[in-house]
Amino acid sequence: MDPKEQLDALLAPLAAGRAVVRVDGARASIILDVSGLSEPARETLSAEIETAARTVPGIDAVRVAQTSQRTTRRLIAVASGKGGVGKSTVSTNLAAALAATGRRVGMVDADIYGPSQPRLLGVEGVKPEARDNKLLPVPTAAGVPLLSVGQLVGPDKALAWRGPMATNALNQLIEGDWAGTDTIVVDMPPGTGDVQLTMIQKHKPAGVVIVSTPQDLALIDARRAIDLFRQTGVPVIGLVENMAGYACPHCGEVSDPFGTGGAEAAAAAMGIPFLGRVPLAMAIREASDAGNVGQRAAFEGIAARVADWIDSQG
Numbered sequence: 534m535d536p537k538e539q540l541d542a543l544l545a546p547l548a549a550g551r552a553v554v555r556v557d558g559a560r561a562s563i564i565l566d567v568s569g570l571s572e573p574a575r576e577t578l579s580a581e582i583e584t585a586a587r588t589v590p591g592i593d594a595v596r597v598a599q600t601s602q603r604t605t606r607r608l609i610a611v612a613s614g615k616g617g618v619g620k621s622t623v624s625t626n627l628a629a630a631l632a633a634t635g636r637r638v639g640m641v642d643a644d645i646y647g648p649s650q651p652r653l654l655g656v657e658g659v660k661p662e663a664r665d666n667k668l669l670p671v672p673t674a675a676g677v678p679l680l681s682v683g684q685l686v687g688p689d690k691a692l693a694w695r696g697p698m699a700t701n702a703l704n705q706l707i708e709g710d711w712a713g714t715d716t717i718v719v720d721m722p723p724g725t726g727d728v729q730l731t732m733i734q735k736h737k738p739a740g741v742v743i744v745s746t747p748q749d750l751a752l753i754d755a756r757r758a759i760d761l762f763r764q765t766g767v768p769v770i771g772l773v774e775n776m777a778g779y780a781c782p783h784c785g786e787v788s789d790p791f792g793t794g795g796a797e798a799a800a801a802a803m804g805i806p807f808l809g810r811v812p813l814a815m816a817i818r819e820a821s822d823a824g825n826v827g828q829r830a831a832f833e834g835i836a837a838r839v840a841d842w843i844d845s846q847g
């Protein structure tokens with residue numbers, strides 16, 4: 534048997550029809566169809582195939598390429614009707630909390646009006662390198678690699694971008710080298726503009742989390758954002774109410790100058806899940822400003838609900 538026949542025979546019982554083998558001299562390239570397998574199962578199968586292939590005499594280099602990886606990498610958009618409601622803060626903490634439970638999470642910061650993720654994730658001023666025309670996400674202490682429009686230009690410059698520039702930037706970030714991640718949280722710009730449309734039409738997020746503050750005005754804006762995603766067939770994972778009540782920095786007691794339950798009731802009226810509330814807390818702002826995600830407790834319940842939703846999608 535030549536090496537190709539030996540490889541085919543050896544891999545057949547392992548790969549169950551999923552492997553296509555090519556041999557070029559002493560190099561074996563194996564394309565492995567991993568569709569339908571969980572992430573750990575893919576990695577295990579890949580490793581087994583590679584180990585087995587290396588035992589074949591005459592083969593001294595083995596490359597296993599998994600296909601259909603892209604379809605399983607989920608984009609979770611985080612959006613809001615207007616700016617300043619804490620969408621970026623929620624994105625960072627959601628991503629960090631998901632990563633802490635073992636998912637391989639990346640962050641795309643597409644907020645052209647205020648790309649704050651480099652600061653929030655503590656990597657301000659670090660530029661991503663490129664390989665094979667793809668941007669390499671910048672590693673962060675929270676375990677959430679980042680690509681941000683703020684890394685492509687100074688944070689103040691992105692503001693002036695018009696449609697095509699902004700959507701090109703989004704494409705570059707989403708099409709970065711995200712190998713090794715299974716979930717990408719996308720911090721969207723506020724509102725319902727070009728970046729949202731490109732995101733929806735071209736990149737097809739698995740779902741969207743909407744962030745709002747308790748005030749009515751913000752909720753009206755949030756409704757617009759919700760309508761856009763709904764009408765374009767993007768599942769709304771749910772609503773997060775941020776700055777809901779004020780947590781006293783001394784005793785921790787939460788008071789509610791805007792009343793409670795408004796966002797929850799609005800979510801119920803719109804037929805979307807309510808993911809939880811985050812109080813206005815000095816500690817959250819301070820942790821954000823310092824570039825660390827030290828306030829995870831406030832976001833854990835929300836992240837758990839988002840994780841359940843992701844798991845329910847199969």
Ligand SMILES: Nc1ncnc2c1ncn2[C@@H]1O[C@H](COP(=O)(O)OP(=O)(O)OP(=O)(O)O)[C@@H](O)[C@H]1O
Pocket residue numbers: 613615616617618619620621622623644646647648649722723775776811812813814815817818819821822
């Ligand atoms: N729950 C909170 N408690 C205290 N401060 C908060 C909270 N959420 C957000 N902030 C602070 O409010 C400010 C705005 O938050 P953030 O940048 O996350 O909002 P945003 O909606 O992403 O804004 P933009 O769309 O303008 O980028 C930041 O200084 C942030 O630290």
